[in-house]
Amino acid sequence: MTSSTPRVCVAFDGEAFRGDAEALAAILGLPLATGPDDAPLHLTVSAAGLSLSLTGPDTPGPVRVDFISGRLGYRQARISPRGESLARAVGLRGNERPSVVDATAGLGRDAFVLASLGCRVTLVEREPVIAALLEDGLARAAGQPGLADAVARMHLVQGNARDYLSALDETARPDVVYMDPMYPHRDKSALVKKEMRVFRALAGDDADAPEILAAALRVARRRVVVKRPARAEPLGGRRPGHRIPGKTTRFDVYVKG
Ligand SMILES: C[S@@+](CC[C@H](N)C(=O)[O-])C[C@H]1O[C@@H](n2cnc3c(N)ncnc32)[C@H](O)[C@@H]1O
Known part of the structure; x- marks a missing residue:
């Protein structure tokens, strides 16, 4: 990781969520993820909503705001x-x-x-x-x-x-x-x-x-x-x-x- 590596990239789980991920990346001023190791944190758009996870080995599962379940x-x-x-x-x-x-x-x-x-x-x-x-x-x-x-x-x-x-x-x-x-x-x-x-x-x-x-x-x-x-x-x-x-x-x- 270099000093210019972003802390967070926006990722998407499935092509259907690419547009939402691009829009969110633009709003937050964050880059879109190009691979699993391009930032220590990924903010991922998926069918289950938005989640944040650490990338790399031995990392905990994603964190999301869930008031429902x-x-x-x-x-x-x-x-x-x-x-x-x-x-x-x-x-x-x-x-x-x-x-x-x-x-x-x-x-x-x-x-x-x-x-x-x-x-x-x-x-x-x-x-x-x-x-x-x-x-x-x-x-x-x-x-x-x-x-x-x-x-x-x-x-x-x-x-x-x-x-x-x-x-x-x-x-x-x-x-x-x-x-x-x-x-x-x-x-x-x-x-x-x-x-x-x-x-x-x-x-x-x-x-x-x-x-x-x-x-x-x-x-x-x-x-x-x-x-x-x-x-x-x-x-x-x-x-x-x-x-x-x-x-x-x-x-x-x-x-x-
Ligand atoms: C320990 S968490 C709070 C957890 C929360 N009580 C809950 O029930 O989920 C602390 C949060 O406060 C935010 N925070 C810290 N300083 C802040 C500030 N000056 N203004 C607004 N948010 C702040 C942090 O970014 C972090 O998300």
């Missing part, structure tokens, strides 16, 4: 405010459904849980390739009975959360800002490991997370919630008002006023 699809019917510590962390109670900005949207799983519980969620994702995965997953889920309502409450913004939050005017301030920045040693489950490997190859660690927290604390009307590995220091050394512990991760809650 798999872990989230299975969970959706079982999502209840009582069962979700995330729901407690953002302050869901009774009929109250706070508006949320998810400042580190990633694959949208946490945002989907909150939207399934009735919150309006703005998902901010800095990395255009991950935002493309999210857009694809949302579009596929929008047509599914049972998911359409939750998806309609999810609004995707591609950009840097720090800039997004800083530019919000008074009327657009959310009740809650939620963030789940990348952390070097987290959950050891195989699925998370796979996603973390792919994410890290694309985006690296989220070194600016303390700055997002500072912007979030200025903007949120009610609270800021930060997901952390269970034993990690609080983000940026800022002690939260309270914590909601979990086995591998916890939520640090900063209540305003």
Whole structure:
């Protein structure tokens, strides 16, 4: 690989998807793949939607945004405010459904849980390739009975959360800002490991997370919630008002006023 090798190429699985791949490559300003080794990551258009995978030997399988089947699809019917510590962390109670900005949207799983519980969620994702995965997953889920309502409450913004939050005017301030920045040693489950490997190859660690927290604390009307590995220091050394512990991760809650 040379210094001019792109990090991501757009590939397609079957000639029928060449046109979509070319259009996506043009939108994202990425080259079209010419072979399996021309970039460490391939963003592939196929009948199953968009997926991102590491190329080369011993690499994990593709990562995609899937609200329909798999872990989230299975969970959706079982999502209840009582069962979700995330729901407690953002302050869901009774009929109250706070508006949320998810400042580190990633694959949208946490945002989907909150939207399934009735919150309006703005998902901010800095990395255009991950935002493309999210857009694809949302579009596929929008047509599914049972998911359409939750998806309609999810609004995707591609950009840097720090800039997004800083530019919000008074009327657009959310009740809650939620963030789940990348952390070097987290959950050891195989699925998370796979996603973390792919994410890290694309985006690296989220070194600016303390700055997002500072912007979030200025903007949120009610609270800021930060997901952390269970034993990690609080983000940026800022002690939260309270914590909601979990086995591998916890939520640090900063209540305003
Ligand atoms: C650990 S993942 C979040 C996973 C997510 N909570 C989920 O449920 O799928 C962190 C994500 O935040 C994004 N990110 C990091 N810093 C950001 C920033 N300043 N603005 C927007 N997105 C950011 C990264 O690109 C990455 O996709």
